[in-house]
Amino acid sequence: MTEGTIGCEAARTDLSRRNLLIGIALAGASGIAFTRQPAVANPVVPKKLFEAWVPRRFGRWDTVSQSGVVLPPPDALSDRLYDNLVTRVYAAPNLPPVMLLLAYNNAQDGVLQVHRPEFCYPVGGFELSETRDITLKAEGQAVPANIFTATAPNRVEQVAYFTRLGAAYPRKWSEQRLAVMRANLAGDIPDGMMMRVSALGIDQDEAQALLGDFSRQFIESANPRLQRLLLGADSEGIDL
Template sequence: MSVDNSIAESAERSDSENKSIVSRRHLIMGGAFCLAAGLAYARMPQVIFPAVEKTDFEKLIPENIGLWRFETSSGVVLPPPDALSDRLYDNLVTRVYTAPEDPPIMFLTAYSNTQDGVLQVHRPEICYPAGGYELTETQPMEIDNGLGGKIQANAFTATGRGRTEHVLYWTRIGSEFPVQWSQQRLAVIKANLRGIIPDGVLVRTSLIAPNFDEALPHLSKFAAQLNQGMNKQGRALLSGIKV
C-alpha cells in the first residue's frame, strides 16, 4: 500500500469517527432538549377550576338576601368598557337590593376561573376613578363572613356625580384574600409555583349615605347575609367558604 493511500484511508477513518462523535453529540443534545421541554411542560401551571356558565353563575346569587330584595340591575358603577375588561368579566352580576328598614345596597360580583400574569380581576379603585369619582384612601378591614369566619376586605368612599358612595369589597385569588394589588399578583405567582392557575372573584357592595361610619354596619350585615343565603357552591366561589 502506498503512503498516499494510507494517508487517505486514515483521513477517511478520522472523518467517519468525527461524524460519529458529532452524531452522538447531537443525539445527546437533542435528548436533553426534549427532556427539558418535557419537564417545562410538566411544570407549567394548569387550569384546575372549571368555567362557570353565565346563567349558572347568576343563579348562585340569591334574589333575597336577609330582608333585602333584588330590585334592578341598573345604577351600579361598572368596570371601564375595554377589550381587557370584556375578557376579565365573563361572569358578571350587578344588582340593586332594597329593604324596608335598610338603605339600598348596590352589588357587583365578577368571577373568572383563570387568573394569570395578564388577566386578573380589576379592583374597584380602578373602576370608580374611570367613572369620574374621587376616592378616599382604601382601608383594609376584617369582616364577618356570616358563618363564624372572617374575610379580609377593603373599604373606601367615592365622591362624584352628585353623590357619595361608600364601598366595601373583597377579592379572592385561589385560597387567598389579597387587600393590595401587589398581594393579588403575589397570590397568582404562589399558585403558579404550585402548578396551578388560580381562579379569582371580586365581590363589591356599596351604598349612598352621609358618612362611612353610618354605611359600614349595613354593608357588613349584607355581606354576612349574602354568604348565609347562598348554597355551598356560591359560598365557595364568592367567599372561599367550604360549608
C-alpha cells in the first residue's frame, strides 16, 4: 500500500468518525428538544358540556336571548381559535340588559391565541375609546380587566373583559404574547379563557359598576368547573 493510499484511508476514517460524532450530537440535541417541547396540559372541553356549565339564571338575572352580541370575525382559524364560544343576553328588573361572551381554548401557542375585543369591534365598524384598566372581583380574587366604549351608528356599547392565559391575566396584546412565550419556555402550552360583558345606553362609570357586579355574581354562581376555567386552575382541578 502506497503512502498516498494510506493517507486517503486515514482521511476517510477521520471523516467517518466526525460524521458519527456529528450524528450522535444531533440525535442528542433532538432528544433534548423533544423532551423540552411544550406540552398541552389542559383537556379539551366538549361544547355541550361547556354550555351546560354556563348558568341560564342566577340572582335576579335571567337569560332572555343569545342575539345582539358582537362576535369575533369569522376567519380560517375560527374553529381552532375557540374550542368553546358561548353568548348570552341576561336581564334583571330595573337594570340594563347585559351581554355576555365566553371564549375558551385548551391550548394557546404562538400561532393560536384568543382574539381580544379591541380587534373584534373595529372589524364590526365600531370606533373605540381608550382602553382603561379596571379590576373585577369574585370569590375573593382580584382579576385584572379592561373597559372601553365602542361606538357605531345608533349604538354605544360599554365593554368590560378579562383574559386568562394559564396563570396570567394579560391586559394588553403584548402581555398576552409574553405570557404564552413564558409558559412555552417553562414547557407548557397554557389554556386561554376570555370573559366579556357589555351593556347599552349607559355611560362608562355606570357600566363599570353594573358589569363588575354582574361578573361577580355570574362567576360565583357558575358551575365550579367553569369557575376554575375563569379564575385559573391546574389541569387536575378540571374534572370533565
